Amino acid sequence: MKNIVISGTGLYQPPHVITNAELVASFNAYVDLQNAKNASRIAAGEQIAMVPSSVEFIEKASGIKQRYVLDKAGVLDPTRMKPHFVPRADSELSLMAEIAVDASKKALAAAGKTAAQVDGVLCAAANMQRAYPAMACEIQQALGAGGYGFDMNVACSSATFAIEQAANAVRSGSAKCVLVVNPEITSAHLEWRDRDCHFIFGDVCTAVIVEAADTATSADPWQVLGTRLVTQYSNNIRNNAGFMNRCEDSDPDARDKTFMQEGRKVFKEVVPMAAAHIEGHLHDLGFEPTQVRRFWLHQANLGMNQLIVRKLVGQEVGDDLAPIILSEYANTASAGSIIAFHHHRGDLKAGDLGVICSFGAGYSVGSVVVRRI
Numbered sequence: 188m189k190n191i192v193i194s195g196t197g198l199y200q201p202p203h204v205i206t207n208a209e210l211v212a213s214f215n216a217y218v219d220l221q222n223a224k225n226a227s228r229i230a231a232g233e234q235i236a237m238v239p240s241s242v243e244f245i246e247k248a249s250g251i252k253q254r255y256v257l258d259k260a261g262v263l264d265p266t267r268m269k270p271h272f273v274p275r276a277d278s279e280l281s282l283m284a285e286i287a288v289d290a291s292k293k294a295l296a297a298a299g300k301t302a303a304q305v306d307g308v309l310c311a312a313a314n315m316q317r318a319y320p321a322m323a324c325e326i327q328q329a330l331g332a333g334g335y336g337f338d339m340n341v342a343c344s345s346a347t348f349a350i351e352q353a354a355n356a357v358r359s360g361s362a363k364c365v366l367v368v369n370p371e372i373t374s375a376h377l378e379w380r381d382r383d384c385h386f387i388f389g390d391v392c393t394a395v396i397v398e399a400a401d402t403a404t405s406a407d408p409w410q411v412l413g414t415r416l417v418t419q420y421s422n423n424i425r426n427n428a429g430f431m432n433r434c435e436d437s438d439p440d441a442r443d444k445t446f447m448q449e450g451r452k453v454f455k456e457v458v459p460m461a462a463a464h465i466e467g468h469l470h471d472l473g474f475e476p477t478q479v480r481r482f483w484l485h486q487a488n489l490g491m492n493q494l495i496v497r498k499l500v501g502q503e504v505g506d507d508l509a510p511i512i513l514s515e516y517a518n519t520a521s522a523g524s525i526i527a528f529h530h531h532r533g534d535l536k537a538g539d540l541g542v543i544c545s546f547g548a549g550y551s552v553g554s555v556v557v558r559r560i
């Protein structure tokens with residue numbers, strides 16, 4: 188079987204940071220406005236008073252300290268509470284494609300490849316800017332890549348699921364060099380007015396180049412020893428926005444048209460699922476979890492990651508074994524484990540083993556076991 192490698196990664200980081208203090212100040216200003224608007228109903232006994240958020244809760248419950256966003260002013264405006272994006276003409280490059288092109292160019296440069304050498308583009312993300320034409324086709328054209336492109340969405344597992352498709356395409360010969368790109372504009376699907384989740388997400392884009400070992404010229408190739416994907420249906424993370432909404436005569440601003448979750452249930456159910464998945468995958472490849480030098484895990488919750496790795500290796504672990512990037516980036520959907528891999532692999536030595544693993548809505552879990560060459 189052909190040896191497959193990840194030969195480069197790239198990261199686009201939006202220009203604006205929102206700290207927890209800024210986020211909570213704007214959320215609490217929104218709460219004051221709502222409560223003032225509803226003062227007479229609240230005084231009459233209706234249970235509709237909104238409760239403020241707190242920085243302490245956010246940091247303790249999630250580990251998130253800040254997030255990057257494409258538009259800060261709209262999110263922090265207590266009379267708006269969502270980013271403001273200016274519509275672009277069909278003849279212009281779309282915003283999602285723009286950040287994808289940036290991350291892709293960096294990944295190509297890291298892999299030592301030109302766009303013309305790419306013959307497959309997978310745009311894999313939790314949300315697509317439009318239904319069609321596929322984002323991947325626009326990104327392919329903007330880069331000057333050849334072959335084919337398609338979009339795919341498995342929510343927070345989109346990147347790892349796409350890496351498996353890319354590896355299989357190269358292995359089978361249907362492509363020689365595949366770009367997997369994950370433009371995650373999560374600020375547009377987050378309900379910034381909901382205290383339970385307003386702190387969760389951040390925007391970013393990651394990109395990964397997948398090719399055969401014998402075509403790779405990169406100074407930093409990572410052999411893909413195996414990929415494994417699993418899904419198990421759950422309603423605990425859900426977003427009902429879709430093309431049939433207008434035919435259902437539903438309110439486009441209704442709560443169920445943005446990200447919703449039962450966070451505590453997700454925590455409880457996904458931790459054992461992800462740990463068992465990683466352990467089973469490693470076992471079938473002939474490895475024990477204790478042989479893994481680094482876990483680049485999905486970044487949704489600090490406690491979740493600590494628990495998963497503790498289950499795997501049987502002891503408390505620090506950042507060195509399972510680096511945390513969510514304190515800086517928050518949850519970036521499918522890009523989280525790739526950001527961790529992008530930033531925290533330079534110190535590993537040839538022969539070192541690592542696991543990239545995503546978990547999220549679906550539920551879905553995807554693992555990619557890699558070894559530094």
Ligand code: COA
Pocket residue numbers: 239240241244245248249343382383384424448449450451452453454487488491518520547548
């Ligand atoms: N500020 C202050 N207090 C808050 C708050 C906020 N923003 N949001 C909730 N609280 C309160 C709740 O009202 C509740 O109070 P109570 O105990 O008096 O009822 C308490 O804090 C606990 O709320 P809960 O929602 O149970 O918090 P949690 O400890 O489960 O943490 C998450 C919430 C979302 C951080 C956590 O469940 C999580 O990260 N889960 C995993 C999610 C995940 O992986 N999702 C994948 C998405 S891709």
